[in-house]
Amino acid sequence: MSMEAVFAVIAGALLLSERMSARELTGCVIMFAAIVLVQIPLPAGKKADR
DSSP: OTTHHHHHHHHHHHHHOOOOOHHHHHHHHHHHHHHHHHHSOOOOOOOOOO
16 A cells, blocks of 8 residues: 555556656655665564563
């Protein structure tokens, strides 16, 4: 579901010949990087004793 926007941009470019500005491309890169980063598992740390 997080890749829905990526497919929408690709479909818009291919089917409707839409073009994106530099600002829009920058936003796409940031969003894609965020999607990839949240998928990376963090190493397990020590649990604090209570």
